[in-house]
Amino acid sequence: MLFKVEMDVNIPLDYDPARLDELKAAEKALSQELQRAGKWRHIWRVAGQYANVSIFDVESNAELHDLLMTLPLFPFMDIRxxxxxxxxxxxxxDDR
Amino acid sequence: MLFKVEMDVNIPLDYDPARLDELKAAEKALSQELQRAGKWRHIWRVAGQYANVSIFDVESNAELHDLLMTLPLFPFMDIRxxxxxxxxxxxxxDDR
Amino acid sequence: MLFKVEMDVNIPLDYDPARLDELKAAEKALSQELQRAGKWRHIWRVAGQYANVSIFDVESNAELHDLLMTLPLFPFMDIRxxxxxxxxxxxxxDDR
Amino acid sequence: MLFKVEMDVNIPLDYDPARLDELKAAEKALSQELQRAGKWRHIWRVAGQYANVSIFDVESNAELHDLLMTLPLFPFMDIRxxxxxxxxxxxxxDDR
Amino acid sequence: MLFKVEMDVNIPLDYDPARLDELKAAEKALSQELQRAGKWRHIWRVAGQYANVSIFDVESNAELHDLLMTLPLFPFMDIRxxxxxxxxxxxxxDDR
Amino acid sequence: MLFKVEMDVNIPLDYDPARLDELKAAEKALSQELQRAGKWRHIWRVAGQYANVSIFDVESNAELHDLLMTLPLFPFMDIRxxxxxxxxxxxxxDDR
Amino acid sequence: MLFKVEMDVNIPLDYDPARLDELKAAEKALSQELQRAGKWRHIWRVAGQYANVSIFDVESNAELHDLLMTLPLFPFMDIRxxxxxxxxxxxxxDDR
Amino acid sequence: MLFKVEMDVNIPLDYDPARLDELKAAEKALSQELQRAGKWRHIWRVAGQYANVSIFDVESNAELHDLLMTLPLFPFMDIRxxxxxxxxxxxxxDDR
Amino acid sequence: MLFKVEMDVNIPLDYDPARLDELKAAEKALSQELQRAGKWRHIWRVAGQYANVSIFDVESNAELHDLLMTLPLFPFMDIRxxxxxxxxxxxxxDDR
Amino acid sequence: MLFKVEMDVNIPLDYDPARLDELKAAEKALSQELQRAGKWRHIWRVAGQYANVSIFDVESNAELHDLLMTLPLFPFMDIRxxxxxxxxxxxxxDDR
Known part of the structure; x- marks a missing residue:
């Protein structure tokens, strides 16, 4: 089952850069793991913004929610x- | 080059059903032609609405515009x- | 799987009353059939508006979409x- | 009498984690107490967001307000x- | 129990004036009847607009809804x- | 002359509780003084929110503005x- | 007492031109009469739009409302x- | 050439009061200087808000921009x- | 003096095609005349929409307004x- | 290929002035470099706001995104x- 998920990332100006790099690295690793597993089917960058448009392929709303909750950058995100x-x-x- | 294109279709209640069916058939035919040509890379229905989320793969803004202008249902659409x-x-x- | 579905119904002032009554009757019959089937789990009226808040219990996004498309009043609705x-x-x- | 109550929870990034866990535990305990009492009839998580959609069953606007005011996470919430x-x-x- | 009810009235330019006067007269009569009954506690005109701010005093959401549905001008109204x-x-x- | 005044109160999470209690007490005292004087004709709590809907009865826009400026919680308010x-x-x- | 009044004028495309000219002439005459009386203190055109920004100088909300209701183009206006x-x-x- | 300029002033709760008073005094002085020069033709307070509606009379967009940039309270303002x-x-x- | 002018064109579905073509031709002729005169400095199509982003170079707000009023498609436009x-x-x- | 890019700059009130001047200088240098390269075709200041309207001329969405990401003031910007x-x-x- 497919979901369009739009994520706008808002990082406070004074956030610890080193900590942020860790979070970004963890975010990338998890995202790629989910992409390889077929859960995170597409991720595109919105030109000009720290935001992405993604297509998730999951079994249920609950699975979608649980996945998104595990994203290291979740607390910095506005998600639609x-x-x-x-x-x-x-x-x-397969474009179910 | 990829573009997210969201199309909300608004058909007046009193629109001629027969004429509408013709337009819908022409829209479907053109859409599938563009999908086969790789221009219209993805088209998904937004659950609960007469709307779609699409990903277009074109060479330029102009090509995107020209393609969208040829859609039979263009006059009925709010496009973002x-x-x-x-x-x-x-x-x-290839997720350029 | 549960979905919140909010339906605002907008009937043109000059719509044929008799035809509207038919549509409303058909809408009520279908709604009650879907409620008995457990698909349409809750339907409440929003006080002061021709609108409802509903909870649907379906197997997939597609099933939700197909059900909503069959509603006689769908063409009159703004749905979220x-x-x-x-x-x-x-x-x-069971509040999955 | 039923009310739809939508709660978006916004926790500052630098909020004390330990204090937050206490608040969350207290929030869960109170919520479940109110659910058992039939006041908080439904609570669902909105997939992808730190937000819920709830249905309250109370005797009056005042009772609804008083209940919501006692929620430990009230100060962090946008409520509609x-x-x-x-x-x-x-x-x-009973779907009054 | 008190509710703030805001009603914006939108009359199509080409609506039958005679019919509209009938509706307005019926609306005024019903409104005054409800005011005398204490249900429609306050009604004020918003300066510069065909809109009112009202305070209703009813026993339940359902009673509020039923009252508003009976307003002759209901079909012309946006209500909040x-x-x-x-x-x-x-x-x-008594400002419950 | 009557005005509808809607006040949403936004208190920062880390605001000094003692200082806030003082402000609230002063706000209540001033509000009740203005109510007794007939200036602040009605004040109702919006269920579920730290907000009120009020009706002021004043001689002029200037008087309304000056009164609102004296409210201890004015700096915390979004006012419409x-x-x-x-x-x-x-x-x-008397519902002028 | 001064009020900022913003008027956006929306004329249906198929409105009778002759009738519209009559309304516009009546609107201009009344506007100039009110300006001479000092009630309609300022009227400016918003560049690029069929809209104006006006400053009214009246004794009360009621007087403002009554004046605006008499404008021939009132039914075509969105007013703030x-x-x-x-x-x-x-x-x-005198800039009270 | 006239421009409507609307300025909403947002002062952080914890801003240094003494510094703010200096800024306000400087703002008032500059505003009155520009009013005497005929540049700032009108300034009215919006009742109930820390905001003003102003009419500027300048030779060009650039002059308007430069004037607004010099306002001591500019950094605190949302301007339209x-x-x-x-x-x-x-x-x-002269109501050009 | 430069102005950004954004024009969204909304043509009713049932508008007379022949009449529309006349208007479009007249619009194009006037636009090109103003471009040659240096008044209409830039006009770009917004990809995917019947809308343009333009840059006008005029002596005053009044000149801008008068020019826009003469556009044959003005009645069909939302202009910002x-x-x-x-x-x-x-x-x-010269990018004044 | 042309893009309209609107940038609103929001600088926190307490941001280090010296650091900000550095960023502004770097922003100006980069902007002028891109303008000379023909990438940043136009940049205009929006009168009354710390914002600009720009026209970029790039080969692809990706190039636009990469350019915008390098702007020293990017973290302070809302971009459309x-x-x-x-x-x-x-x-x-050449107004492609």
Whole structure:
């Protein structure tokens, strides 16, 4: 099941740079792990903003929520979620 | 180059059903043609709404604009466009 | 899987009253059928508005979308959907 | 009498973790007490956000207000309240 | 129990004047009846707009909803409802 | 002359509790003094929020402004003001 | 007493031109009459829009409302009103 | 050339009172100087808010910008600017 | 003097195509005339929308307003205007 | 390929002035370098605000994003991006 998840990241100006780098590294590692597992199907950067548009492929709302809660940068994020489903015009078999 | 394009479709209640079916059929045909051509990379239905989230893969802003202008349902649409680019965490080679 | 679905109904002033009554009757019948089937778990009226707050219990985003598309009053509605999941404080077993 | 209450929780990044855990534990205990008392009829997590959608069942606006004021996390919350009432299509006897 | 109810009235430019006068007369009659009954405790005109701010005094959300549904001008209205309760600073005994 | 004044109070989480209690006490005292003087005609709590809806009865915009400026909690408030006047349907003599 | 009144005028595309010219002429005549009477102290056009920013000088909210209700173009207007008062920095004696 | 300039002033709660008084005095002095010079044609207080509505009379956008940049309270302000011009109904010769 | 002018064009679905083509042709002719005169310095299409972002170079607010009023498509437009001035970082001499 | 980029700059009141001057100098230097390179085609100041409207001329979304990320003031900015393309009425050859 697919969800559009938009994440805007807001880092306080005075946040500890070293700590932030750790969080970013952990975020990247987890994101890539979830991408390899097929959960985090797409992640694109929104040009000009510290934000991304992602497509998650999960079994349930709960799984989506649990995944997002584990993101190291979750506390810095404004997140908007929209449930998606197959479009009648789509030619892609797996674009459920 | 990727763009997120969100299309909300608003059909007047008293619109001619037969004419609408023609437009929808033409829209589907053109959409599938563009998907096969790789221009319209993804199209998902937003659950609960007559709207879609799409990812277009085009050479320029102008090409994106020209494609969207040819959509039979364009006059019925509220469209929002966001330019995307590769996310540093993405593991997908072609997710430019 | 639970979804909050908020439906605002906007009927044009000059809409054919008889036709509207038919649609409302059909809407009520379908709603009650879906409630009995456990799909439409809750429906409440928002005091002072021609709108409802509903909780749907479905297997997937697609099922939610398909159900909402069949509602006779769908063309008159502004719909907002939010995916829900079990709250860690909930004491209700089935409040998945 | 039912009310939809939506609570968005905003915890400052630098808030004392230990103090926060105490507050969260107290919040959960009070919430479950109110759920058992039938006052807090439903609480669901909004997928992807530190927010919940709740249905309260109280005798009056004042009772609702007093209950919400006692929530340990109240100072961290943006709260939106909508008064609900029985929907003519509802099949649930107690869904006043 | 008190509710703030704000009503913005939008009359189409081409609406039948005679019919509108009937509706307005019926609206005024019903409003005054409800005011005498103590249900519609206050009604003020918002300066510069075809809108009012009202305070209703009812037993429940349902009663509020039913009253508002009977207003002849209901179909022309955008309505916003906020539940009120006694303010700790209020010196008025009956300002529940 | 009547004005609707809506006051949302936002207290920083780390504000000195003792100082806040003083301010609240002073606010209550001044509010009740103005109520007794007939200037602050109504004050209701908005259920679920640290906010009130008030009706002021003053001689001019300037008097309203000066009164609001003297409120001890003014610096913590988001205030919205709407000028009111007698509604043609009102049955209350003094609801100018 | 001064009020800022902002008026956005929305004329339907298919409105009878001759009738509109009559309304505009009547609006201009009444506006100039009120300006000469000192009630309509200022009227400026917002560059690029069919809208104006005006300053009214009236005795009460009610007088403001009554004046605005008499404007021939009132039914075509979105109006926003803000009560003004003398600014402590103002050097103009009559800029109450 | 006239511009409507709306200034909302937001002073942090913990800002140094003495420093603020200096800034306010400097702001008042500069404002009155510009008023005497005819640049700052009108300044009114918005009742109930730490905000003003002003009309500036300047030779160009650049002059407006430079003037506003010199305001001691500029860093505390949210400013909205709308270019104005003579209204066809205006009877005031100098209300360019 | 430069102004950013954003124009969203909304054509009713049932508008007479022939009449619209005439208006569009007249709009294009006038636009190009103003561009050649240096008044309409830039006009760009917003990708995906029937809207443009333009930069006007005029002597005054009034001239801007008068020009925009003459646009054949003005009645179909939502227009937003922002006054611009030279940026301290600009290297372009004439980018007043 | 052209993009409209709007940048609102928000500097905390207590930010180190010396450090800010360094950042501003670096921002100006980089901006002028990009302007000379033809990437940053236009930059205008929005009158009355610490904000600019810019037109970027880049090869791709990615190039736009990378450029904006290098701006020393990026962390202080709210940025909005709109992809532009040649308007059919434009007389400028290079206004792609």
């Amino acid at each position: 979620v929209a449930p998606l489903c197959r479009h009648p015009s789509s030619i892609h078999e | 466009v966001a330019p995307l680019c590769r996310h540093p965490s993405s593991i997908h080679e | 959907v939010a995916p829900l999941c079990r709250h860690p404080s909930s004491i209700h077993e | 309240v909508a008064p609900l009432c029985r929907h003519p299509s509802s099949i649930h006897e | 409802v906020a539940p009120l309760c006694r303010h700790p600073s209020s010196i008025h005994e | 003001v709407a000028p009111l006047c007698r509604h043609p349907s009102s049955i209350h003599e | 009103v803000a009560p003004l008062c003398r600014h402590p920095s103002s050097i103009h004696e | 600017v709308a270019p104005l011009c003579r209204h066809p109904s205006s009877i005031h010769e | 205007v922002a006054p611009l001035c030279r940026h301290p970082s600009s290297i372009h001499e | 991006v709109a992809p532009l393309c040649r308007h059919p009425s434009s007389i400028h050859e």
